[in-house]
Amino acid sequence: MNKVEIIMHPVRFKIIQVFLDGLSKTAKKVATELKDVSQASLYRQLDALVKAGVLIITEENQIRGAIEKVYSLNVPSVNMTNDDVKELTKEEHLQYFLFFTAQITSDFETYLDIGDIDFLRDGVGYRQVALHLSDTEFLDYAKDLRKVYEKYTQNTPSSERTKRIISTITMPKKEGKAKHE
Structure with a gap:
């Protein structure tokens, strides 16, 4: 396996x-x-x-x-590397991506089941942004994001802290020709 x-x-x-x-x-x-x-x-x-x-x-x-x-x-x-995923077929990539997003959906549904929903108080949000970055700028962005994660992953659980799930999906938006053309 x-x-x-x-x-x-x-x-x-x-x-x-x-x-x-x-x-x-x-x-x-x-x-x-x-x-x-x-x-x-x-x-x-x-x-x-x-x-x-x-x-x-x-x-x-x-x-x-x-x-x-x-x-x-x-x-x-x-931690998944490029070598871990490079041999996957398109169908396998889609299957794993759908599983990943389904898990996020399940976690969000669990949050909604609480009933007393307040995004601001609970620190909940979801958004999508488009950034125009050269390859070098993107690598700098990824490095900066990694530094932020590393800073906060050192925090241990306590009564003052809430476990928060942070999920990121990053992909280029490639403009291309439609398949039927």
Whole structure:
């Protein structure tokens, strides 16, 4: 199984999202955050993520005759590179992109289900902007954005902090001829 298949599996993707806060967690803790995933599926997918090197077992604690594992995310293993995706077909790219956007839609629906919606108070927003950038300017933009992410990913959870999911999609808007021409 390649890296894309490991990460983009629906249950494994949800598990990875649970670890994006940088904290170590037991399977029991992950289960409390993923109530819609059965226990058997959770343990099976945790095992698959460990075997793939996406999760690391950082502790093993003896609890009443059983061993409780503590997992952490191996962050470099979930960063997709050009080499990871360059062999995908157009159909595979579309499938993974649809899965990615469906997950964002699901997260947004969960937010809307809260009922007391206030975008300003909750820090919710979605927008699309077009930037006219040379290749060099785009690389500078991406580097600047990476620096911002790096600055704030060091924050650990606390009672004053809210976990916020930031999703970005970047692509060039290529003007071209229609296929039927």
